[in-house]
Amino acid sequence: MVKKISFLVLSVAILVIGVIAFSKLGYWDRSIRIFKYSSNTPFEGRQGRGQEGREGREGFARPEMRELPDSIRARFENREGRPGQGMRERNVPDSIRQQFGPRDGERTGRGPIEGGMRNGDGRGRGEFPGGKKINIRNVKWFLAVFAAFTVIVIYIDKAVCLIRRRKGIQIRNPERA
Amino acid sequence: MNISKFFLSLIITIAMLLLMDPRSFYGLAFHEWAGLVIGIFFILHKILNWGWIKKVTVGFFKKCPGRARFNYILDVLLLAGITLMILSGIAIARTIDFSWLNLGGSRMFWRVMHTSSSLITLALFGIHLGLHWNWVLMMLHIKKSKNGKEN
Numbered sequence: 001m002v003k004k005i006s007f008l009v010l011s012v013a014i015l016v017i018g019v020i021a022f023s024k025l026g027y028w029d030r031s032i033r034i035f036k037y038s039s040n041t042p043f044e045g046r047q048g049r050g051q052e053g054r055e056g057r058e059g060f061a062r063p064e065m066r067e068l069p070d071s072i073r074a075r076f077e078n079r080e081g082r083p084g085q086g087m088r089e090r091n092v093p094d095s096i097r098q099q100f101g102p103r104d105g106e107r108t109g110r111g112p113i114e115g116g117m118r119n120g121d122g123r124g125r126g127e128f129p130g131g132k133k134i135n136i137r138n139v140k141w142f143l144a145v146f147a148a149f150t151v152i153v154i155y156i157d158k159a160v161c162l163i164r165r166r167k168g169i170q171i172r173n174p175e176r177a
Numbered sequence: 178m179n180i181s182k183f184f185l186s187l188i189i190t191i192a193m194l195l196l197m198d199p200r201s202f203y204g205l206a207f208h209e210w211a212g213l214v215i216g217i218f219f220i221l222h223k224i225l226n227w228g229w230i231k232k233v234t235v236g237f238f239k240k241c242p243g244r245a246r247f248n249y250i251l252d253v254l255l256l257a258g259i260t261l262m263i264l265s266g267i268a269i270a271r272t273i274d275f276s277w278l279n280l281g282g283s284r285m286f287w288r289v290m291h292t293s294s295s296l297i298t299l300a301l302f303g304i305h306l307g308l309h310w311n312w313v314l315m316m317l318h319i320k321k322s323k324n325g326k327e328n
Contacts, residue, residue: 027296034293037286133203142197146303153307 011151018148021141182225183316189218193302197295206272213273216263223256244308251305258298265291 022028192215195201199208223230233241233249241249268280268287280287306313 030292031296031300032293033289037289134201136195136198136201138198139194139201142299143194146194146299146306149300149303150307150310153304154310157308157310 011155014144014147014151017144018151021144022148025141025145027145179316182222183313185218185222185225189215189222190302190306192218193299197299209266209270209273212263212266216259219256219259248305248308251301251308255298255301255305258294258301261290261294262298265294 192211196208196211196215199205202208230249230252233245237246237249264280265287267275267278268282269284269291
């Protein structure tokens with residue numbers, strides 16, 4: 001009995017953390033974003049999502065970009081190629097190149113691998129301050145959601161099996177029912 | 178056979194979780210290479226379970242238990258999710274050059290596709306694990322099998 005109660009408490013804890021992680025990551029919004037996607041509508045960028053992911057860059061949600069003249073903005077919005085083919089290879093005035101260039105590793109010509117995170121001078125891509133290469137803080141939230149899904153399915157499966165078993169008993173012994 | 182299946186599944190699960198945040202584990206280069214490797218592992222997982230796949234495919238509309246049918250549909254969705262995840266990952270790759278593939282579509286579309294498909298696939302992974310939980314417990318010697326086999 002103690003074992004069952006402790007498993008139940010553990011399951012409830014996993015579910016609660018899973019629900020928190022689900023809302024923290026903006027899991028639902030980000031999952032169904034592809035079904036709402038339209039190439040004509042402007043992309044919302046970082047709205048409605050957690051701290052991870054970097055889709056926001058594509059939508060030019062940065063306010064400075066909106067202040068640019070239409071002709072220059074159109075050049076960026078029409079870009080289709082790989083990163084790195086951005087400002088370097090287009091006729092963009094130097095003043096604008098300086099303003100936007102350093103914010104993204106690939107656009108500054110630092111190369112695709114050694115680019116790094118924002119303000120990450122001297123750091124390799126993916127490294128965190130202090131030279132750390134592993135930071136599973138965000139992964140923990142994904143693990144929580146994953147575990148919550150697993151726990152929900154385990155209990156639903158158990159419930160379905162229990163219902164089926166009871167139905168089976170009722171069919172075999174109709175008087176008992 | 179079962180032990181190898183178990184360890185393969187464990188590796189896929191851990192890798193999938195680490196891949197959910199591109200910068201969490203040795204950066205984008207690891208993310209992209211591990212993303213490709215996970216696809217190979219997934220195919221290997223399917224090859225190891227080929228007997229079950231064949232059996233259910235043949236009897237899907239005939240004499241197949243509801244649970245097996247549900248598992249089969251879930252597996253098809255997982256396959257579709259992983260395929261989309263890898264395809265979109267290839268389209269937006271930065272450290273590996275896949276430009277020669279000319280996948281087309283805007284980068285923004287592939288990026289949204291990559292995020293959505295990976296999140297949906299992770300949820301499907303969780304459901305898949307939940308449905309095979311008894312098998313996992315058997316592998317860990319926590320639970321004894323009723324008829325010696327699962328599935």
